[in-house]
Amino acid sequence: MYENQKSRQAICNFRTNNTRIPKVTGRYKGLERSERMCNICDSNCVGDEYHVLFECKNVNVMHYRKKYLPKYYVYSPSKIKLILLLRSNNPGVIAKTGAFLRNVLPLFK
Numbered sequence: 370m371y372e373n374q375k376s377r378q379a380i381c382n383f384r385t386n387n388t389r390i391p392k393v394t395g396r397y398k399g400l401e402r403s404e405r406m407c408n409i410c411d412s413n414c415v416g417d418e419y420h421v422l423f424e425c426k427n428v429n430v431m432h433y434r435k436k437y438l439p440k441y442y443v444y445s446p447s448k449i450k451l452i453l454l455l456r457s458n459n460p461g462v463i464a465k466t467g468a469f470l471r472n473v474l475p476l477f478k
């Protein structure tokens with residue numbers, strides 16, 4: 370698969386709950402959404418998409434966030450920016466977001 374396809378696939382999986390992040394796995398365990406805490410950092414936050422992209426304090430996540438995610442989205446993030454990032458048609462943004470997700474999502478087991 371081409372890098373571009375892999376990036377699009379990673380973003381698509383992330384958008385459609387096809388991941389192992391706590392927000393998703395907690396549902397299978399019957400946990401309330403508010404109880405689906407991130408299991409790779411100690412922030413005691415719900416491990417949802419917003420947390421993974423913008424808030425998670427796991428050192429590896431922070432490293433890949435800094436390496437890949439465009440600064441515009443990372444500095445003063447918001448729900449709107451989350452949506453804009455995941456819906457972007459900009460090939461550069463897609464490649465970077467995809468690279469971030471492909472490195473970070475495997476951390477959630």
Ligand SMILES: [Zn+2]
Binds near residue numbers: 420426
């Ligand atoms: Zn976290």
